[in-house]
Amino acid sequence: MPxxxxxDKELKEATRAKLCAAPPPPDDELxxxxxxxxxxxxxxxxxxxxxxILEVLAEHGEMRFTQLGRMVKGISQKMLTQTLRQMExxxxxxxxxxxxxxxxxxxxxxxxxxxxxxxxxxxxxxAEENYEIIEQSRRKFDASLNKS
Amino acid sequence: MPxxxxxDKELKEATRAKLCAAPPPPDDELxxxxxxxxxxxxxxxxxxxxxxILEVLAEHGEMRFTQLGRMVKGISQKMLTQTLRQMExxxxxxxxxxxxxxxxxxxxxxxxxxxxxxxxxxxxxxAEENYEIIEQSRRKFDASLNKS
DNA sequence: ATTCATACTTACCAAAAAGAGAGTGTCAAA
DNA sequence: TTTGACACTCTCTTTTTGGTAAGTATGAAT
Numbered sequence: 613m614p615x616x617x618x619x620d621k622e623l624k625e626a627t628r629a630k631l632c633a634a635p636p637p638p639d640d641e642l643x644x645x646x647x648x649x650x651x652x653x654x655x656x657x658x659x660x661x662x663x664x665i666l667e668v669l670a671e672h673g674e675m676r677f678t679q680l681g682r683m684v685k686g687i688s689q690k691m692l693t694q695t696l697r698q699m700e701x702x703x704x705x706x707x708x709x710x711x712x713x714x715x716x717x718x719x720x721x722x723x724x725x726x727x728x729x730x731x732x733x734x735x736x737x738x739a740e741e742n743y744e745i746i747e748q749s750r751r752k753f754d755a756s757l758n759k760s
Numbered sequence: 761m762p763x764x765x766x767x768d769k770e771l772k773e774a775t776r777a778k779l780c781a782a783p784p785p786p787d788d789e790l791x792x793x794x795x796x797x798x799x800x801x802x803x804x805x806x807x808x809x810x811x812x813i814l815e816v817l818a819e820h821g822e823m824r825f826t827q828l829g830r831m832v833k834g835i836s837q838k839m840l841t842q843t844l845r846q847m848e849x850x851x852x853x854x855x856x857x858x859x860x861x862x863x864x865x866x867x868x869x870x871x872x873x874x875x876x877x878x879x880x881x882x883x884x885x886x887a888e889e890n891y892e893i894i895e896q897s898r899r900k901f902d903a904s905l906n907k908s
Numbered sequence: 909a910t911t912c913a914t915a916c917t918t919a920c921c922a923a924a925a926a927g928a929g930a931g932t933g934t935c936a937a938a
Numbered sequence: 939t940t941t942g943a944c945a946c947t948c949t950c951t952t953t954t955t956g957g958t959a960a961g962t963a964t965g966a967a968t
Contacts, residue, residue, distance in 0.1 A: 836928075
C-alpha cells in the first residue's frame, strides 16, 4: 500500500525549490521519487468531490451524511461515502458515530483538513484571477482550429 | 462549450471568502455556480500530468517533445500530446513549430503557466509538510480496519 | 401491519480515461 | 537499401470511474 519510498529532508527541500524558485541549472533527469510524490498529491486533492466537500464542511462545521449529500449537489450516495472515507483515512476529517436510532453520524474537518483548504487558497485565487483569460485563450484556440 | 454562466465580481468575492475565511453564518445552500466553477478549476489543474509537465518546463525552460517525454517518466506519447495540447489551449504554454526536417517543436511556459506554478506552491508546501502525517493517518486507519 | 428515516453496502452496467503499439512523412546517415 | 530521428496520429483494448437501484438494520410513528 505505501507505494513510494519514505520521504527525507533533502527530498522535501529539493521539491520545494524546484516548484517555487526560478529555474536552477538544468540537470539531466528529475528524481523519480519527486514525480511519484507529485502524482500522489494531485490524486489526493484533485478528484471531483474532495475539495467541494472540504469547502462545505469548512463553511458549516459539523455535518451529517444526508445533510452533506444535499449540500453537495449532484453527488451520489456512493461517491459521498467513498470520498468521505478517503478523507477520513487521510486524516482530513473525523467521523463520529452516535449509536442511536435512527443512526446519526457526524463529519467534521480536522486541523489538517482546514489547513488544506487554506493551502488551496492560492490556486483558488489564481483561478479566479485568470478564469477569463483562460476562457479567452480557449476560444481563440478553438477558432484557429476551425479556420485551418 | 462555455458550460457555466459568466462570472461576476460578487461570485468571485463570495467564492474567495468561502474558501479562505473562517466559517461564516451558515446559509441553507451553496450557490450552484460556485460548485461548477470549483469543478471546472479542479479539473483543469488536477489531472495526472499537467502539473508535472508544468514543473519540468519551469525547470528547463524551452523543451522539445521527445525531451519532455523522457523527463516525464511513465507518460505515453498519447498522453503527452494530449496534455500539451490542453495546456496550449488554456494558454499555459506556447507551441512553436520549426519547419525543418526532422521536425522540431518547442514548448515553453507562458507567464500564465509560470504563475500557476507559483500559485500551486501553497498546496505543494502543504503536502510536503503534511505528507508524513497523512501516511501515518492512513496506516492507522487501515490497521483499525483489520482489527474489526 | 406498514411506512419512514438514517446511513450506509452491494451488484450491475455504461461511459470515460488511459495504455500499447503500429503507422506516417521526410530526409540524412550508414 | 535499410535504418533512424522526430513528432506525432490512429486504432484497439484494458482499466478505472461513477451512476442507478436495490438491499440492510432498527425502532418509532401511523
